[in-house]
Amino acid sequence: MRDWDDAYANSAHVPGSDKLPALWTERAAAYRAALKSFTPDIAYGAGERQRFDLVLPDEDSKGLAVFVHGGYWMRFDKSFWTDLAEGARYHGWTVALPSYTLTPAARISDITTEIAAAIVAAAARVAGPIRLAGHSAGGHLVTRMLCDDGRLEPAVYNRIASTLSISGLHDLRPLLKTKMNDTLRMSLEEATLESAALHLPRGPSPVTAWVGGGERPEFIRQSELMANVWTGFDVPTRLVVEPGHNHFTVVDGLKDPSSAITKSLVGLD
Template identity: 85%
Template sequence: MRDWDDAYANSAHIPGSDKMPAQWAERAAAYRAALKGFRADIAYGSGERQRFDLVLPEGDSKGLVVFVHGGYWMRFDKSTWTDIAEGARRHGWTVCLPSYTLTPAARIPDITAEISSAIAKAASLVAGPIRLAGHSAGGHLVTRMLCDDSGLEPSVFNRIAGTLSISGLHDLRPLLKTKMNETLRMTMEEASLESAALHLPRGHSPVTAWVGGSERPEFIRQSDLLANVWTSFDVPTRLVVDPGLNHFTVIDGLKDPSSPITARLIGLD
């Protein structure tokens, strides 16, 4: 029988991972301190964590990038990842980084609805095309915005020009077999509902599943799954396996305006 806990255990297979969250938070704080254009804690709902930050470009904005953080819907917030905005910001994009209510205080369908509200609010503040990105659980959340039951209004949905799911989770049913489901509290019905790969896509904007070549095999499988299934419905999909990168280093390229992952995010390739 497959060890599903090990299949999703990123930290256990990355040396020094216990020290990384503090390092990420420190880098993000230093980045914020140096920013000239930054708006913090914009409310998109009444909940304590229903807030997002905006990182502003130096000149006119070309559009909106929304980056949704991971952490298995259980950990982290927007303040850990501010420096991820740099690549898109340097190209003239406004970057939104939302927090959301974590499990077990919220169930995953509730979090999906929160991200829909966050995107709608950010879209009301920033004109132009919208590009979505998310890492791990965040990859799940942004691809859920593209499903046939998406909560986004047409005026917002139709502005989505591309989506980047980085090490995303697109079939949540295996997580029912993990210990983390004691916190997630998913039922089979919820896991099926929240699996983008089990939905029809609502539209035809491009979707890229980007994953590190040195990640746990389950994350490569999950990325391949979405790209494979949604291409059947005439969605322009692309699977990118980035060699040598693990579950945590795979997002580092978003800080670099000249990186391939930044180019893909903002539609330059």
């Protein structure tokens, strides 16, 4: 029988991963301190964690890029990841980084609704096209914005130019077999509803599934699945397996304006 806990155990397979949260915190804080234009803690709802930060470019904004963090819907917040905005900011995009209520205080379906509200609120402040990106659980949340159950109002959905799911989770049903589900509290019904790969796409908005070549095989399978399934519905999809990266380093390229993953996010690939 397959060990599904091990299939999703990224930290157990990356030496030194216990030190990473402190490193992320330090890097993000240093980046915020150096920014010329940064607007923190903009409310998109009444909840304590229903806030997003905006990182503004030096020149006129080309549009809105949204980055949704991961952590298995159970941990972290926007403050860990501010420096990941640099690649898109450099290219002239305003970057929104939302936090959201974590499980078990919220269900995953509630978090999906929160992220839709965050995108709508950010879109009301920033004109132009919208480019979505998310890592791990965040990859799940941004692909859910493209599904046929219509979480975004048409005026906002129609502005989405592309979506980048980085090491995303697109079929949540295997997580029912993990110890994490004691916290996630998913039923089969909710896991099915919240799986983008089990939905029809709302439209032909392009999707890139990006994953590190050194990640757990389950994350590569999840990315392959998303790219494969929605191709059958005439959605422009792309799968990128980037060599040399694990689940934690695969997002580092978002800090680099010249990296392939940044170019994918901002439409320069």
